[in-house]
Amino acid sequence: MHGRFVLFLMAVCLLTVLPAARAQADGENPIAEAAAANRRCLTCHPGEPFATTYQESNHKALACVACHASVHGQPAGSVRAEAAAPTQGGIALTREWSLGIDRTCRTCHEDADRALAGSAHGTVAAGSHTAVQCADCHGSHAIFKASDPRAAVSRRNVATTCGRCHDPKIAEAYRYSFHGSAVKLGSRRAATCVDCHGGHDILPQVSPASSVNEANLPGTCARCHVKPRANFARGPEHTTIHQRSTGFPLWVTWKIFLAIILLDVTQNAVLITLELLRQWRDASHTAAVVGRESHD
Amino acid sequence: MTEQRARDSTARGLEQADCRPSGHASRWIIRFNAQQRLQHILLAGSIMVLILTGFPIKYAFEPWAPVVTRMLGGFDVMFSIHLVAATLMILSGVYHLFWIAFNFRRLDWAMLPSLKDLRDAGDHFAYLLGWRQAPPDFGRYTYLEKFEYLAVFYGIAVMGLSGFFLSFPEVGAALAPRWVLDVLRVAHSNEALVCFISIAVGHSFWVHFHPSVFPSSTVWYKGTISEHHLAEEHPAEYRRWLQSQGLDPSQAPHPAHEPTRYEHSRLFITVELDIYGAVAVWLYATFVPMLFQ
Numbered sequence: 001m002h003g004r005f006v007l008f009l010m011a012v013c014l015l016t017v018l019p020a021a022r023a024q025a026d027g028e029n030p031i032a033e034a035a036a037a038n039r040r041c042l043t044c045h046p047g048e049p050f051a052t053t054y055q056e057s058n059h060k061a062l063a064c065v066a067c068h069a070s071v072h073g074q075p076a077g078s079v080r081a082e083a084a085a086p087t088q089g090g091i092a093l094t095r096e097w098s099l100g101i102d103r104t105c106r107t108c109h110e111d112a113d114r115a116l117a118g119s120a121h122g123t124v125a126a127g128s129h130t131a132v133q134c135a136d137c138h139g140s141h142a143i144f145k146a147s148d149p150r151a152a153v154s155r156r157n158v159a160t161t162c163g164r165c166h167d168p169k170i171a172e173a174y175r176y177s178f179h180g181s182a183v184k185l186g187s188r189r190a191a192t193c194v195d196c197h198g199g200h201d202i203l204p205q206v207s208p209a210s211s212v213n214e215a216n217l218p219g220t221c222a223r224c225h226v227k228p229r230a231n232f233a234r235g236p237e238h239t240t241i242h243q244r245s246t247g248f249p250l251w252v253t254w255k256i257f258l259a260i261i262l263l264d265v266t267q268n269a270v271l272i273t274l275e276l277l278r279q280w281r282d283a284s285h286t287a288a289v290v291g292r293e294s295h296d
Numbered sequence: 297m298t299e300q301r302a303r304d305s306t307a308r309g310l311e312q313a314d315c316r317p318s319g320h321a322s323r324w325i326i327r328f329n330a331q332q333r334l335q336h337i338l339l340a341g342s343i344m345v346l347i348l349t350g351f352p353i354k355y356a357f358e359p360w361a362p363v364v365t366r367m368l369g370g371f372d373v374m375f376s377i378h379l380v381a382a383t384l385m386i387l388s389g390v391y392h393l394f395w396i397a398f399n400f401r402r403l404d405w406a407m408l409p410s411l412k413d414l415r416d417a418g419d420h421f422a423y424l425l426g427w428r429q430a431p432p433d434f435g436r437y438t439y440l441e442k443f444e445y446l447a448v449f450y451g452i453a454v455m456g457l458s459g460f461f462l463s464f465p466e467v468g469a470a471l472a473p474r475w476v477l478d479v480l481r482v483a484h485s486n487e488a489l490v491c492f493i494s495i496a497v498g499h500s501f502w503v504h505f506h507p508s509v510f511p512s513s514t515v516w517y518k519g520t521i522s523e524h525h526l527a528e529e530h531p532a533e534y535r536r537w538l539q540s541q542g543l544d545p546s547q548a549p550h551p552a553h554e555p556t557r558y559e560h561s562r563l564f565i566t567v568e569l570d571i572y573g574a575v576a577v578w579l580y581a582t583f584v585p586m587l588f589q
Contacts, residue, residue, distance in 0.1 A: 178462070178481060181356035187371040227466040235475025241482055242589060249479045257486035261583055264490050268498040269576040271440070274424035276569050279507050281426070283560040 030061040037063040050141035057143045067104050098133060105134040115200035120207075122200075137161055153199075155183055155192050162193050173238040189224070196220055322551040324520040325537060331395055333519050338388035339448070340516075345381035346455075347492055349374045354485045382459050389452045406436040406533075409446070413439035436533040444499065451491050458484040497575060507558045507565055524553040 035055070041064045042051055054060065059067075106113035112134075116122040121132040137153055144151035152161045159180065163171030174180040174193070182190035194202075196212055203210035211220045218228035225232070239247030241254035328336070349368060352361040353375075368374040396403065417439045419432035432438075437445070458480040461468030468477050503513040508525070515521050527534040527550060535545035558564040 175357060178353070181353050182371055182375075184356045185352060185362055185365040185371040185374075187375075189372070221469075222466070225466045225469075227470070229466055229469035231469040231471075231473045232465075234473030235478060237474075239478075247475075247478070249475055250482050253479050253482040254486065255587075257483065257490065258583060258586055260490050261486065261493065262580075262587075264493050265497070265576065265579045265583070268493070268501070269572070269579075271424075272497070272501050272572050273569065273576075274421075275501075275506070276565055276572070278424055278426075279559075280562060280565045280569075283507075283562045283565060286555075286560050287562070 034061050034063050037065075041065075054141040057141060058145055058148075059141075059143055067101050095130075095133070098135065099131070101140075102131075102133040102135065109134075112200045119198075119200060119202050120204045121202060132165075136165070153194075155188075158192050158194060159183075169240075169243070170238045173240045173243075176240050177238075191224065195224075320549060320551060322522045322524040322553060324518075325523055325526055326519055327515050327521040327526075328519045330519065333516060335388055335392050335395065336516055338384060338391070342381045342385035342388060343491070343495065346378060346385060347488065349378040349381065350488055351492075354488065379463060382456070385452060386456045389449075389456070404436070407442055407445050409439070409442050413442060431528070431531070433532050434530050436530060436536075438530070440502075444494070447494065451487060454483060454487045455491070458487070493579070497572075497579075501572070505568060507561065507568070508556055510556070510558045510564070523551040527551060 045051060106116075124130060124132050139152045142150070142152070144154070146153045146155075146158075148154060149156055151157065159171045159174050175184065179190045179192070183192055198211050203213075205212050205214075207213060208215065210216060214233045217233040218230055221232040222228035236246050239250060241247070241250045244251045348364075352364045352368075355361050365371055365374055368377065412435070416432045416434060419428060420439070422428035423431055461471075461477060461480055462484060465474075465477055468480070503509060503516070504511060523534075526537065538545045538548050
């Protein structure tokens with residue numbers, strides 16, 4: 001009888017305490033809270049790619065309305081329709097609309113906003129649809145910390161992200177460089193775009209304060225390469241062996257080595273083929289002699 | 297033995313052209329001493345490691361490169377191995393130079409090129425093309441071996457110096473503008489490829505895949521070459537050796553030869569011709585279009 005009573009008490013406890021504990025956890029879990037708040041949004045936007053990526057992103061604890069404060073202020077037609085038919089006017093309209101969201105990013109990320117203010121990206125027609133927006137580099141729903149390999153600004157992805165606006169030849173040259181190759185293979189030390197050019201505080205090369213200004217370049221290289229040699233600034237950067245005009249010394253070195261490679265291949269191909277043919281003639285000769293002798 | 301074959305045999309400078317044994321059994325003659333073998337093993341081992349840990353960086357954009365890098369413990373580990381192997385390679389070169397210096401008077405200097413090498417090269421091609429019956433009268437080292445030896449000097453210098461300045465760009469930049477370092481990187485990357493082709497296609501044929509030595513010549517670890525091989529491939533050196541033994545080269549009987557398993561296998565030779573042909577076509581298809589890019 002006694003044992004049964006204990007069991008009964010335990011059952012009562014479980015049935016009453018567990019739901020209460022769950023409710024308590026819900027209240028303290030901002031992710032679950034955001035998910036609950038977003039449930040209404042997702043009744044009309046179910047299964048959208050952004051809905052899933054957002055739930056994994058660094059902003060997963062935020063409600064949709066944290067960024068999309070004015071859900072009624074969308075431009076005529078949906079953003080998606082504009083993106084599907086990206087006429088010049090459509091893009092302008094879409095970007096004009098997302099400027100509002102961009103301002104929202106900066107209310108939380110004040111430090112980034114301050115750094116950006118005087119930067120090359122911050123001064124590109126600020127406030128207009130051509131201005132660089134946070135989402136251009138960081139993505140909109142799939143935002144991750146830079147240390148997360150999924151982030152658009154992670155070490156491995158940042159060159160591609162910059163290359164979306166900047167000359168793709170620069171990103172290509174970077175990929176072939178030692179820095180780019182090392183980063184691709186997982187080096188945690190080799191430089192990415194932002195290590196030399198800066199992040200939010202990026203400045204154009206002509207600016208005297210720019211980390212890649214000719215006067216500052218030796219010091220920038222010396223952050224990793226020990227000594228600020230003036231020679232670090234001498235020579236074209238971001239050029240490949242294929243760009244004869246910008247990187248002639250590289251181009252001509254590559255062509256010389258290409259000639260050596262082809263001579264090397266030819267020398268070996270000719271000698272090995274002739275030697276094997278000679279060996280074959282020898283073997284045939286031996287076979288013929290052995291055959292003849294076996295008849296003798 | 298037919299008259300024709302007897303003539304052939306005499307013309308090839310051999311008492312016995314074929315596999316029938318005659319004369320005494322083939323002796324083993326020292327070709328490389330322990331120090332030379334040690335230098336070679338040090339060089340070969342370090343170069344193999346350097347290629348393994350360097351090519352993923354050269355070809356970082358290829359899908360296999362990150363796989364190899366992961367297998368080698370990640371980029372930082374792989375790159376450290378590369379630098380250790382580079383140090384060993386340079387040490388093998390330094391060891392060789394010291395060895396030369398300490399043996400300066402004892403060396404026969406047979407590895408130095410001479411005018412005879414030009415004649416040997418001409419004779420060799422005539423022989424390979426079947427225009428000439430007698431094999432070229434090669435000495436201790438053939439003109440190809442001498443060329444390879446000098447190419448290793450050039451290769452270690454180019455790879456060692458460019459690699460050093462690329463590893464320590466702050467030292468390189470003390471001497472030259474950055475674009476010179478960029479040129480050194482192109483040189484480092486492509487000289488590595490020249491080295492790889494020379495070894496993986498050229499050198500490995502003569503010492504591993506040649507039907508008479510497959511799967512491997514024994515010289516690199518035993519240090520000895522069979523009397524038969526020496527007589528056939530280095531006849532002038534063989535005569536010199538006979539003389540050193542107090543024998544008269546014109547009277548000495550030719551050593552017997554037991555052919556290796558693959559030496560006279562036309563199947564083996566045909567398969568090799570196909571493989572080397574395919575490799576050559578692939579290399580040309582890869583690099584010739586780059587001339588025009």
